[in-house]
Amino acid sequence: MGEFLALLSPQAALERWLNALPDLEPETEELLTLEALGRVTMEPIRAPEPMPFFPRSTVDGYAVRAADTFGASDSLPAYLAVVGEVEMGQAPEFALQPGQAALIYTGGMLPEGADAVVMLEHTQMTMPGEIEVLRSVGVGENVLKIGEDVQVGEEVIPAGVRLRPPEIGGLMGLGITKLRVAKKPRVGILSSGDEVIPPEQPLRPAQVRDINSYSLSALVELEGGLPQRYGIVPDREEVLREVLRRALDENDLVIISAGSSISTRDLTARIIDEMGLPGVLVHGINIRPGKPTILAVCNGKPLLGLSGNPVSALVVAQFFLPPVLGRLLGLRVKRPRARLPARLTLNLPSQAGREDYVPVRLIESAEGLLAEPIFYKSNLIFSLVRADGLLRIPADATGLASGAEVEVWLL
Amino acid sequence: MGEFLALLSPQAALERWLNALPDLEPETEELLTLEALGRVTMEPIRAPEPMPFFPRSTVDGYAVRAADTFGASDSLPAYLAVVGEVEMGQAPEFALQPGQAALIYTGGMLPEGADAVVMLEHTQMTMPGEIEVLRSVGVGENVLKIGEDVQVGEEVIPAGVRLRPPEIGGLMGLGITKLRVAKKPRVGILSSGDEVIPPEQPLRPAQVRDINSYSLSALVELEGGLPQRYGIVPDREEVLREVLRRALDENDLVIISAGSSISTRDLTARIIDEMGLPGVLVHGINIRPGKPTILAVCNGKPLLGLSGNPVSALVVAQFFLPPVLGRLLGLRVKRPRARLPARLTLNLPSQAGREDYVPVRLIESAEGLLAEPIFYKSNLIFSLVRADGLLRIPADATGLASGAEVEVWLL
Numbered sequence: 046m047g048e049f050l051a052l053l054s055p056q057a058a059l060e061r062w063l064n065a066l067p068d069l070e071p072e073t074e075e076l077l078t079l080e081a082l083g084r085v086t087m088e089p090i091r092a093p094e095p096m097p098f099f100p101r102s103t104v105d106g107y108a109v110r111a112a113d114t115f116g117a118s119d120s121l122p123a124y125l126a127v128v129g130e131v132e133m134g135q136a137p138e139f140a141l142q143p144g145q146a147a148l149i150y151t152g153g154m155l156p157e158g159a160d161a162v163v164m165l166e167h168t169q170m171t172m173p174g175e176i177e178v179l180r181s182v183g184v185g186e187n188v189l190k191i192g193e194d195v196q197v198g199e200e201v202i203p204a205g206v207r208l209r210p211p212e213i214g215g216l217m218g219l220g221i222t223k224l225r226v227a228k229k230p231r232v233g234i235l236s237s238g239d240e241v242i243p244p245e246q247p248l249r250p251a252q253v254r255d256i257n258s259y260s261l262s263a264l265v266e267l268e269g270g271l272p273q274r275y276g277i278v279p280d281r282e283e284v285l286r287e288v289l290r291r292a293l294d295e296n297d298l299v300i301i302s303a304g305s306s307i308s309t310r311d312l313t314a315r316i317i318d319e320m321g322l323p324g325v326l327v328h329g330i331n332i333r334p335g336k337p338t339i340l341a342v343c344n345g346k347p348l349l350g351l352s353g354n355p356v357s358a359l360v361v362a363q364f365f366l367p368p369v370l371g372r373l374l375g376l377r378v379k380r381p382r383a384r385l386p387a388r389l390t391l392n393l394p395s396q397a398g399r400e401d402y403v404p405v406r407l408i409e410s411a412e413g414l415l416a417e418p419i420f421y422k423s424n425l426i427f428s429l430v431r432a433d434g435l436l437r438i439p440a441d442a443t444g445l446a447s448g449a450e451v452e453v454w455l456l
Numbered sequence: 457m458g459e460f461l462a463l464l465s466p467q468a469a470l471e472r473w474l475n476a477l478p479d480l481e482p483e484t485e486e487l488l489t490l491e492a493l494g495r496v497t498m499e500p501i502r503a504p505e506p507m508p509f510f511p512r513s514t515v516d517g518y519a520v521r522a523a524d525t526f527g528a529s530d531s532l533p534a535y536l537a538v539v540g541e542v543e544m545g546q547a548p549e550f551a552l553q554p555g556q557a558a559l560i561y562t563g564g565m566l567p568e569g570a571d572a573v574v575m576l577e578h579t580q581m582t583m584p585g586e587i588e589v590l591r592s593v594g595v596g597e598n599v600l601k602i603g604e605d606v607q608v609g610e611e612v613i614p615a616g617v618r619l620r621p622p623e624i625g626g627l628m629g630l631g632i633t634k635l636r637v638a639k640k641p642r643v644g645i646l647s648s649g650d651e652v653i654p655p656e657q658p659l660r661p662a663q664v665r666d667i668n669s670y671s672l673s674a675l676v677e678l679e680g681g682l683p684q685r686y687g688i689v690p691d692r693e694e695v696l697r698e699v700l701r702r703a704l705d706e707n708d709l710v711i712i713s714a715g716s717s718i719s720t721r722d723l724t725a726r727i728i729d730e731m732g733l734p735g736v737l738v739h740g741i742n743i744r745p746g747k748p749t750i751l752a753v754c755n756g757k758p759l760l761g762l763s764g765n766p767v768s769a770l771v772v773a774q775f776f777l778p779p780v781l782g783r784l785l786g787l788r789v790k791r792p793r794a795r796l797p798a799r800l801t802l803n804l805p806s807q808a809g810r811e812d813y814v815p816v817r818l819i820e821s822a823e824g825l826l827a828e829p830i831f832y833k834s835n836l837i838f839s840l841v842r843a844d845g846l847l848r849i850p851a852d853a854t855g856l857a858s859g860a861e862v863e864v865w866l867l
Contacts, residue, residue: 217670
């Protein structure tokens with residue numbers, strides 16, 4: 046317990062890490078809007094034109110002067126002369142005079158003089174060229190005004206927004222077919238350990254294949270970074286120092302997953318600390334799995350040291366990677382992380398003061414989602430493969446009771 | 457009201473649509489595991505070797521024969537002879553005899569004869585070559601058994617699973633560096649309307665730029681499909697028929713967003729119905745926005761007809777695209793869709809019997825997330841740009857009161 050109480054909470058550790066990062070502007074690149082899904086805007090985007098660009102009908106009906114319909118009803122219709130039909134995509138070449146109406150379809154442009162549209166079902170043709178209007182309309186009724194969605198010059202997307210399908214559509218709708226976004230941060234990934242071999246090699250007893258380089262690359266990709274793998278570094282001080290130095294030079298962020306023996310962890314921390322100031326900021330976090338995590342900043346670049354255990358490495362990376370990549374991407378508009386409410390299926394013990402993440406399977410039931418914990422060891426990657434998400438047990442809980450409402454982060 | 461009551465709910469419409477699809481095996485391709493993130497497995501994957509591959513220590517300490525430690529305590533330690541040190545990545549070349557121990561690090565391989573590991577902190581060196589063991593260990597304590605994560609031959613990932621970072625890591629850990637996945641379904645996307653122009657063209661009054669082709673392409677990409685845009689089709693029967701026929705021939709799914717006038721909608725439905733049996737299955741859904749949605753299956757291929765209004769089109773596509781693409785991808789292990797619990801900030805009216813989706817902004821507060829509705833019209837794409845997610849008002853509600861607990865789907 047004493048040992049745990051001295052450690053920072055994941056949230057406090059994250060703040061210390063991010064606060065030690067300099068305010069760097071990300072490098073930018075110009076992309077086609079079409080290829081910018083998931084990228085982050087680097088400058089505010091303003092509307093070069095209003096949207097809609099012209100007064101538009103929202104219904105099928107007759108464009109009218111609203112004043113001509115005042116007081117109209119079934120028993121006392123207003124009579125209007127039909128002077129034309131608005132063709133889709135064509136600006137009408139006529140104007141409405143008092144007492145006149147024009148046939149218009151949804152999306153059509155109102156003729157000059159018109160200021161409202163009466164729905165087709167509220168009219169009746171009495172004879173060719175004349176309609177009865179059975180309902181009055183107010184000025185602007187059934188019409189989208191010019192600039193009702195966006196005004197010309199309006200900031201439609203601020204800097205620091207990750208582009209989703211609505212943004213891609215909206216930009217194209219404004220004729221903005223390319224834009225400046227943050228370059229993907231390069232993320233150097235190293236695995237260390239004399240027992241670790243590349244997946245392609247035949248396995249001999251006492252050896253394990255590298256898992257972390259690949260699960261972490263996949264997570265980096267999902268979170269908008271560009272993974273650069275540096276392979277497996279043997280547990281020799283001079284080699285580790287050299288590869289780490291190179292990875293820091295060539296990347297915006299470096300992740301190293303090191304062996305879990307005490308001497309390897311200490312070696313890793315010592316060498317990270319040599320890489321530049323301020324060096325190691327956090328060594329050990331009050332989280333399970335993932336206690337031996339290292340957070341460092343060396344010459345302005347963040348460095349994340351993870352346990353070699355694949356479950357710890359991935360759980361801790363899920364917590365720390367998104368915010369640090371967001372920072373490197375210049376992400377300012379942060380949307381909440383998706384989490385699913387569920388009910389726990391059994392009692393889960395945990396240590397007070399420590400934040401626990403437990404892999405769970407989610408089961409749909411008549412009473413909503415159930416979260417069924419998967420018993421795991423932090424070395425067993427397939428316990429995560431069997432899981433839908435991670436359940437968080439907050440530090441102030443001494444466990445959770447069966448039936449408790451919990452939040453699950455999808456993996 | 458009467459009109460609405462005759463319409464299917466979105467869920468019932470979806471079921472009718474999916475049930476009309478034939479059971480087709482997706483086309484497959486072999487990919488490097490490294491490049492398979494987000495793809496769907498097409499055959500069960502079995503472990504070619506056990507994981508771990510050898511008995512592994514989970515701590516730093518001494519490998520022992522558990523029987524030699526029985527009854528050991530601080531006051532009555534067991535004395536063992538240290539006969540060696542296990543090097544990482546090397547199978548030990550010695551075996552433990554009764555009364556012997558070997559230094560071992562986390563992840564090291566147990567020597568023959570050893571069946572447990574005593575943690576370093578529960579031992580004490582008395583003289584070179586001898587330790588005191590201060591705590592007894594049971595057989596298997598601090599040891600990962602061979603196959604404890606996966607047994608040789610075990611199905612580690614079934615067919616029909618979308619690959620996430622844990623799967624990528626787990627596959628590489630088993631030496632599975634390539635695998636067979638579903639090809640990305642080709643999704644043909646058409647926009648129709650005489651008023652619609654490509655985003656690159658200068659805008660004239662009465663015209664609007666194509667939004668839907670691009671917001672829908674982006675969504676298709678996110679959901680694992682391969683968008684193929686067929687551009688803008690004028691509202692002429694013979695042209696629409698020809699382009700739609702070609703799109704159906706060349707794709708696994710076709711999405712058409714058509715103008716919103718009644719005549720255009722009817723034309724679209726009629727032409728879709730000509731494309732093959734069974735044709736249009738659903739025309740009109742009890743959802744807002746998106747009532748005029750068309751669901752069809754023509755000669756075994758699904759076809760989704762959306763309103764030309766960009767908000768309707770995207771909201772409805774968010775509902776129908778993931779399940780139909782999941783079907784085309786052979787996705788069998790479905791994970792729940794992420795949704796965020798939040799509290800509504802104001803009263804929201806809605807029509808009983810109709811399912812409403814309302815764009816909301818999410819605000820973090822001391823009491824948790826707040827969902828603030830954005831008033832919108834279904835033509836105004838920037839109302840979605842301003843939103844974090846969509847709030848669903850179930851059909852059986854006549855609205856939601858301020859403070860109600862709601863679920864928000866992230867956009």
